[in-house]
Amino acid sequence: MVDMEPFSLKIIVVIAAGISLIMGFYMLLIHWNTVRVKGPMCWAAGNLLIGIGLLFRLISPAQGFCATAVPMLLITVGLYIYLAGIWQFKEKRIIWWIVIGIPAFDVFQSLVFFYLFPLNRIRVGLHMLILIVYSIMAIYEMLRLDDSKRYLRNIFRLNAISFTAFLVLLLVGVVVVLNRPAYTSTQIGNIWVIAFGIAGGIMTALTFGFLSAVNLQLYTELEGQLKSKTKFFSIIAHDLRGPVGTIMNFLNLMNTEKDLQEEEKLIFMEKMEVLSQSTYHLLQNLLDWAHTSQNLASFEEELIELNQLVASNIEFFRSLTQMKSIHLEYHNGEEAYISGNVKMIETVIRNLVSNAIKFTPKGGTISITTENNLHGVRLVVEDTGIGIEHNRLNRIFELENSRSSQGTEGETGSGLGLALCKDFVRKNNGTIHVESTVDVGTRVIVDFPSPV
Structure with missing residues (x-):
């Protein structure tokens, strides 16, 4: 294997490089035609760098840093971008310090152990260790999926097998380097060419796996959009038309019935205020949802002090809590900073508080708490409301399974709010879950990571 003719090595290099470059350009095509799916641009850049790194082996001098180290470094950068x-x-x-920092360290150690302290085995050993770290992280990411991408589980498991094969190849390389100290730089370089020729086949399998994942995600999104469109029209037809029609009836009654008492008029005005606020809230949700569905929402992140955001948003609900004689408590600790999109976080807060008011009877209590912990910031909205049945808890965040429910005072809803909360919390790198007991109350817990 070590004495393989240069022509045979060139064939291996050309085949491996060609596969990587073709896959890179194909991923670019995927990116240009599916801008909603994130990832193909980095995969394209990674494949192209791997291809260029292998081709560099053909045009570089037979000896020296360019021949032995540069191709491996380009491949390392490509893999971390992948x-x-x-x-x-x-x-x-x-995690940019990993994507940029580890390859940068590889460049640094390669220069040091090639020029300042010519220790070939240490240089190659550290390089392989860096690739092993990459493989372990990639395998971990393939096996760890949240519920929103559970439909990709089988594809990602197959990709994990490919990454494992790549890891085994690297470990075999470590054994070869450690047990064959007499190998020259050129011989080790030739071994690397063969190894990455095999790795090229593994990366091809991976790329096809990711292409399948992209296609499956696009299909799932299309299916979700069709369900969303159906849900959208049902909300307009029922949940939006209902309260607007009721407000019109109240106004008509107040204009035509001249002998209405002042107390009756005040009751009608109260009911119209509740209906108008819930209708406004529903319209706001529909707008937020439509923007997100069409990829028009702004996802720019900024540093947010959560206490201030909660305090400013719950003021919007003061009149509603007073009408239902609900005691609203807000317990805020020290300053709680998160990184996220303000509009999305506001939508989450409004929906959680609105839901708590809707399903809490007169004289009940709603408690809102923000606190720092070891992992970030926690927001808790707890009420003494009617609660949620146990068999509904696992489905309340799913749009297709959501349904409109009337509140304790007949308030209307769309079933859209919690689905929107789940989506917005996930987009801001957080998690949300609900604990509830029927006729006791509900506790919604939202966790956001600490800002980087």
Whole structure:
């Protein structure tokens, strides 16, 4: 294997590089035609860098840093950019110090152990260790999926097998380097070419796996959009038309019935105020939802002090809580900073408080708490309302399973609010879950990570 003719090595390099470059350009095509799916751009850049790194082996001198180290470094950078694509596809925050920092360390150690302290085995060993770290992180990401992407579980498991094969190949390489100290730089370089030729086949399998994942995600999104459109029209037809029609009837009654008492008029005005606020809230949800569905919402992140945001938003509901004689408590601790989109976080707060008011009877209590913990910031909205049946708890965040429910005073709803909350919390790297007991109350817990 070590004495393989240069022509044979060139064939291996050309095949592996060609596969990576073709896959890179194909991923670019996917990116240009499916801008909603995140990840293909990084996968394209990663594949192209791997292809360029392998081709660099053909045009570089037979000896020296360019021949032995540069191709491996380009491939390392490509693989870590590939990892960034996996994070993007899973809608996770890209850890840039890993994507940039580890390859930068590889460049640094390669220069040091090539020019200052020519220790070839240490240089190659550290390089392989960096690739092993990459493989372990990639396998972990393939096996760890949240519920929103559970439909990708089988594809990602197959990808995890490919990454495991790549990891095994690297471990075999470590054994070869440690047990064959007599190998020259050129011989080790040739071994690397063969190894990455095999790795090229593994990366091809991975790329096809990710292409399948992209296609499946697009299909799932299309299916979700069709369900969303049906839900949208049902909300307009029922949940929006109902309260507007009721307000019109009240106004008509107040205009035509001249002998109405002042107390009766005040009752009608109260009911219209409740209906108008719930209708406004529903319209706001519909607008937020429509913007998100059409990818028009702004996802720019900024540093948010959650206490201030909660305090300003719950003032909107003061009149509603007073009408239902609900005691609204807000317990805020020290300053609680998160990184996210203000409009989305406001929508989450409004929906959680609105739901609590809707399903809490007169004389009840709603408690809102914000607190810092080891992992970030926690927001808790707790009420003494009617609660949720146990068999509904797992489905309340799913749009297709959501249904309109009347509140304790006949308030209307769309079933859209919690689905929107789940989506917005996830987009801001948080988690949300509900604990509830019928006729006792409900507790909604939202956790946001600490800002980077």
